[in-house]
Amino acid sequence: MLNEFGLIKQYFDRPAPDGYLGVGDDCALFTPTPGWQLASSVDLLIEGQHFFPDVDPFLLGHKALAVNLSDLGAMGARPRACLLALSLPSVQPDWLRAFSQGMFQLAEQACCPLIGGDTTRSPQGVVISITVLGEVRPGQALLRSAAQPGDDIWLTGTLGAADIALRLLQGRLPADTQRLAQCRPALEQPWPPYRFGHALAGLAHAAIDVSDGLAQDLGHIAAASCCAAHLEWDALPLSPGLAGLPQDLCRQAALVGGDVFQLCFTAAAGQRDSILELARHHQVQLSRIGSMQVGQGVYVRDAQGLQPAPVQGGFDHFGA
Ligand code: ADP
Numbered sequence: 001m002l003n004e005f006g007l008i009k010q011y012f013d014r015p016a017p018d019g020y021l022g023v024g025d026d027c028a029l030f031t032p033t034p035g036w037q038l039a040s041s042v043d044l045l046i047e048g049q050h051f052f053p054d055v056d057p058f059l060l061g062h063k064a065l066a067v068n069l070s071d072l073g074a075m076g077a078r079p080r081a082c083l084l085a086l087s088l089p090s091v092q093p094d095w096l097r098a099f100s101q102g103m104f105q106l107a108e109q110a111c112c113p114l115i116g117g118d119t120t121r122s123p124q125g126v127v128i129s130i131t132v133l134g135e136v137r138p139g140q141a142l143l144r145s146a147a148q149p150g151d152d153i154w155l156t157g158t159l160g161a162a163d164i165a166l167r168l169l170q171g172r173l174p175a176d177t178q179r180l181a182q183c184r185p186a187l188e189q190p191w192p193p194y195r196f197g198h199a200l201a202g203l204a205h206a207a208i209d210v211s212d213g214l215a216q217d218l219g220h221i222a223a224a225s226c227c228a229a230h231l232e233w234d235a236l237p238l239s240p241g242l243a244g245l246p247q248d249l250c251r252q253a254a255l256v257g258g259d260v261f262q263l264c265f266t267a268a269a270g271q272r273d274s275i276l277e278l279a280r281h282h283q284v285q286l287s288r289i290g291s292m293q294v295g296q297g298v299y300v301r302d303a304q305g306l307q308p309a310p311v312q313g314g315f316d317h318f319g320a
């Protein structure tokens with residue numbers, strides 16, 4: 001049986017890139033790019049609450065890092081390094097191998113080396129917390145408070161698939177193997193557009209990654225920017241996995257469903273061409289889904305007119 005140090009050495013100790021002091025000392029070291037600001041974020045994933053106990057550990061390792069890269073992208077920052085705090089009920093070599101492979105594969109793609117962490121035992125189940133460190137040029141971070149009336153609202157990727165997959169897995173929708181197969185990757189292996197997010201720094205105004213539902217997350221931009229957000233229902237990019245579902249369910253999945261890990265951002269209408277060109281360059285699917293207005297709150301315009309967006313059921317850990 002591996003002890004704590006053997007476990008770290010076997011699964012999490014990879015050679016650090018040049019210029020980094022990685023796993024093995026009391027702290028990791030690297031030199032920030034001179035003049036850039038440090039961007040940092042941490043997320044916590046708890047077994048049974050954020051992931052199913054039997055989820056594929058390779059995909060879990062991917063997602064644990066992906067949700068953090070999503071935060072960096074939403075700030076306009078580029079990844080520099082990450083740290084992993086891991087709590088396990090027991091040492092399961094196959095699980096650890098797959099988990100670390102999933103995480104390292106994305107870490108390598110993102111140039112976000114794992115430089116340290118902490119490992120403990122937790123009888124209650126697996127707990128994963130990744131901290132990411134990134135950097136952004138001063139004055140270029142995409143703040144939630146930076147939207148202006150008249151801005152376009154943009155969204156990468158599509159909406160609703162992760163929510164439908166979750167409903168199917170939880171038995172809240174009748175079993176549908178084909179639809180589950182179509183929607184499940186969105187839930188279990190999200191690919192946030194973190195490089196595109198960094199490329200938007202200095203070009204876009206406000207940004208947020210959609211983790212708790214579009215209406216709720218866009219509501220954070222609206223509130224922080226003292227504006228209203230008007231969404232056009234017809235412009236929302238629904239996932240093909242929603243085809244054939246009742247309209248009410250599509251609306252709920254698209255506007256309230258969480259775990260999207262796509263980027264919602266605002267930018268001046270004069271930047272439309274540059275933004276579309278940038279999305280093409282990064283091979284990111286991009287939709288213009290509405291505009292910021294004077295006022296407050298989030299609204300959706302459809303055939304019936306302009307109505308407040310549903311936020312009921314948007315994810316809130318401490319919600320009733
Ligand atoms: P400390 O006693 O300072 O907390 P540890 O003995 O916990 O140090 O860790 C030894 C080294 O291994 C440190 O460099 C730490 O950052 C690293 N480490 C521990 N757990 C992990 C992990 N899950 N992933 C990556 N590095 C880890």
Ligand code: MG
Binds near residue numbers: 117118119
């Ligand atoms: Mg420690």
